[in-house]
Amino acid sequence: MTSEKNIILVTGGAGYIGSNVCKALAENGYIPVTYDNLCSGNKSAVNWGPFEQGDIRDRERLRAIIKKYKPEAVMHFAALIQVGQSVIDPAIYYHNNVYGSLCLLEEMREAGIKHIVCSSTAAVYGTPLSVPIPEDAPKLPINPYGQSKLMMENMISDYSNAYGTQYAVLRYFNAAGADTETEAGSAYKTDTHIIPLLMRVASGLLPEIKLFGEDYDTEDGTAVRDYIHITDLAQAHILALEHIMAGKGNLAVNIGNSTGYSVAQVIEAAKRITGKDIAVAKSPRRAGDPAVLIADSACAKNILNWKPAYSDLDTIVETAWKWRQKQNKA
Numbered sequence: 255m256t257s258e259k260n261i262i263l264v265t266g267g268a269g270y271i272g273s274n275v276c277k278a279l280a281e282n283g284y285i286p287v288t289y290d291n292l293c294s295g296n297k298s299a300v301n302w303g304p305f306e307q308g309d310i311r312d313r314e315r316l317r318a319i320i321k322k323y324k325p326e327a328v329m330h331f332a333a334l335i336q337v338g339q340s341v342i343d344p345a346i347y348y349h350n351n352v353y354g355s356l357c358l359l360e361e362m363r364e365a366g367i368k369h370i371v372c373s374s375t376a377a378v379y380g381t382p383l384s385v386p387i388p389e390d391a392p393k394l395p396i397n398p399y400g401q402s403k404l405m406m407e408n409m410i411s412d413y414s415n416a417y418g419t420q421y422a423v424l425r426y427f428n429a430a431g432a433d434t435e436t437e438a439g440s441a442y443k444t445d446t447h448i449i450p451l452l453m454r455v456a457s458g459l460l461p462e463i464k465l466f467g468e469d470y471d472t473e474d475g476t477a478v479r480d481y482i483h484i485t486d487l488a489q490a491h492i493l494a495l496e497h498i499m500a501g502k503g504n505l506a507v508n509i510g511n512s513t514g515y516s517v518a519q520v521i522e523a524a525k526r527i528t529g530k531d532i533a534v535a536k537s538p539r540r541a542g543d544p545a546v547l548i549a550d551s552a553c554a555k556n557i558l559n560w561k562p563a564y565s566d567l568d569t570i571v572e573t574a575w576k577w578r579q580k581q582n583k584a
């Protein structure tokens with residue numbers, strides 16, 4: 255807990271993860287200032303601090319907002335995040351995620367802001383040689399989205415070496431679920447992740463869920479992923495921020511549950527918890543989808559003393575379902 259009200263600039267704070275982290279920041283005594291162009295996020299998700307609409311690539315606007323609020327640190331979530339779209343149109347991914355991050359780093363440097371916590375992803379590892387994946391596994395992204403995030407990581411590390419920026423890079427696996435008090439959840443204009451899609455099917459808003467591949471080398475043949483509850487993920491950001499603000503050193507750590515659930519298990523949990531029949535459309539594997547992705551999260555646990563508390567599958571699906579039902583009534 256901080257004793258003063260420290261202002262944190264949150265790029266992408268109107269998105270799913272950013273909005274949940276803004277809630278955690280406010281609960282921990284910070285003032286989160288959301289800077290978001292609303293390309294995929296929602297203004298209604300900004301409830302824990304001021305909102306400023308803007309693009310991270312608009313350096314004049316960004317400079318004006320930094321001058322207005324004088325943030326102590328930056329949390330950087332703003333990015334395009336759809337793997338498939340990044341393959342079809344890589345240019346917008348490099349422009350938004352790489353050039354955008356460079357603009358942010360430059361404006362931070364000009365303003366003398368020395369601390370940044372930023373979102374990276376399991377996609378930087380590509381297809382892992384083994385699981386669970388430790389941080390020193392080879393970084394061989396297999397799509398432009400993963401490449402763009404790895405480039406962002408490398409820029410941040412180079413800025414740190416040259417200009418003294420202190421950073422925490424958090425490589426999330428699959429962020430999932432909703433705030434345990436149902437105050438924040440999936441904020442996407444269009445859902446692409448399996449759990450929010452399942453909740454839409456259970457609500458009758460979509461006809462079916464697509465199951466991509468039943469011939470993986472896994473126990474039930476469907477792909478296995480590591481789902482980390484959004485409240486646990488948000489908590490990791492607070493700990494990481496406090497770690498770097500206290501001068502304890504740079505970090506690049508995995509944030510996952512270290513447990514895998516198969517797509518079939520997730521679908522079964524969704525059926526059981528919602529009590530709804532969920533139609534499943536069996537489809538072929540998607541190119542570039544590895545069989546199993548599970549994080550080795552020992553570093554985050556040891557260095558940050560981070561303890562995931564809500565990341566069992568039932569809690570993830572229950573909170574997502576409560577959030578969906580709240581959205582359905584709104």
Ligand SMILES: NC(=O)c1ccc[n+]([C@@H]2O[C@H](COP(=O)([O-])OP(=O)(O)OC[C@H]3O[C@@H](n4cnc5c(N)ncnc54)[C@H](O)[C@@H]3O)[C@@H](O)[C@H]2O)c1
Binds near residue numbers: 267270309429
């Ligand atoms: N959702 C996951 O499971 C997951 C996993 C790994 C990493 N991540 C990373 O977490 C971050 C947040 O992802 P999310 O799931 O909350 O997605 P999201 O789309 O909900 O959030 C991204 C936010 O950034 C904003 N934005 C995008 N480009 C911008 C720009 N140029 N200027 C200003 N705002 C911009 C969007 O409007 C949106 O509000 C991303 O950096 C993503 O790469 C997400």
